[in-house]
Amino acid sequence: MNQYKATILIVDDTPINIQILSEILKNDYHLKVATSGEKAIEIASSGERIDLILLDIVMPTIDGYQVCRRLKAENNTNKIPIIFVTAKNDVDDEEAGFNLGAVDYIIKPFHPAIVKVRVRNQVSLKLKSDLLEELAQIDGLTQIFNRRYLDGRLPLILDECQKQQQKLSLVMIDVDYFKNYNDNYGHGMGDVCLIELAKCLKKYVNMVKGALVARYGGEEFVLVLPELEKEEVISLVDQVIKAVEKLQIQHAYSKVSPFITISAGLAIFLPFKLDAASNVLAIADKALYQAKSNGRNQLVTFS
Numbered sequence: 001m002n003q004y005k006a007t008i009l010i011v012d013d014t015p016i017n018i019q020i021l022s023e024i025l026k027n028d029y030h031l032k033v034a035t036s037g038e039k040a041i042e043i044a045s046s047g048e049r050i051d052l053i054l055l056d057i058v059m060p061t062i063d064g065y066q067v068c069r070r071l072k073a074e075n076n077t078n079k080i081p082i083i084f085v086t087a088k089n090d091v092d093d094e095e096a097g098f099n100l101g102a103v104d105y106i107i108k109p110f111h112p113a114i115v116k117v118r119v120r121n122q123v124s125l126k127l128k129s130d131l132l133e134e135l136a137q138i139d140g141l142t143q144i145f146n147r148r149y150l151d152g153r154l155p156l157i158l159d160e161c162q163k164q165q166q167k168l169s170l171v172m173i174d175v176d177y178f179k180n181y182n183d184n185y186g187h188g189m190g191d192v193c194l195i196e197l198a199k200c201l202k203k204y205v206n207m208v209k210g211a212l213v214a215r216y217g218g219e220e221f222v223l224v225l226p227e228l229e230k231e232e233v234i235s236l237v238d239q240v241i242k243a244v245e246k247l248q249i250q251h252a253y254s255k256v257s258p259f260i261t262i263s264a265g266l267a268i269f270l271p272f273k274l275d276a277a278s279n280v281l282a283i284a285d286k287a288l289y290q291a292k293s294n295g296r297n298q299l300v301t302f303s
């Protein structure tokens, strides 16, 4: 089995300390090093995955406490566990480190076996909490993002679109006559159908940079498509609607097609018209309602 190798950032202004820690940990982890607080913040904020930081306290310009404070204040770095590694063995110093959000405190001189165990414990906790977080964002049936993820992510996407002055398109999708499908083919077949639909939607969303698809509820899906022009997004959603029918999932109890079809409501927003997440979703939902009323298996666009 391919075991994930965690990445540890060692921060110390004294090269010999980095060397000693590297010797202890190099066989089990990917290592990165920084010889100043500034460099540590730069590496941790770069977007590269860091699973643990071993942080010296006494360093020139920015000390370890400040580094810790700054990393804990930022959304993209506050989940990286920090272990202070220091010669400061006063209880007050240790307490100060924990109060800043550190998960452990190792006192120099190092005892290699103890360093290994303490690092292993924290890395193991970090990997478990990452996994839990990931699972909490994924819909168990279709394996695409769930509503919880969309609710957390959409406000950030709206902010970003406003900042970058980009358009944003939202598509609310609903399966046509799905109750009839379930009632006649059974809930199990209904589940298989939702899985196939999610795969199809994902295939199209993967073609668009920054786009995402989420299962919004039972048989409802949402596509978030930043940056696209009106003609591009309409053409894409039309293709998706046709692709779903082409899956040829038999639906003898639908009134629009012998196969499973979807209706879609598209709402396109200009950056200066972007509203709260719940409002932009409500507008896409209105467009979807219109698509249903117009006869289903079609797209209605509000822009």
Ligand SMILES: Nc1nc2c(ncn2[C@@H]2O[C@H](COP(=O)(O)OP(=O)(O)OP(=O)(O)O)[C@@H](O)[C@H]2O)c(=O)[nH]1
Binding pocket: 141, 174, 175, 176, 177, 178, 179, 180, 182, 186, 187, 188, 189, 190, 191, 194, 217, 218, 219, 292, 296
């Ligand atoms: N198999 C399965 N069915 C689900 C799931 N979640 C919701 N549903 C079903 O989806 C159906 C939705 O039915 P309705 O809201 O009446 O909509 P519809 O029959 O598709 O009618 P229109 O939307 O008007 O075309 C219900 O039968 C739900 O039980 C799920 O996870 N699996």
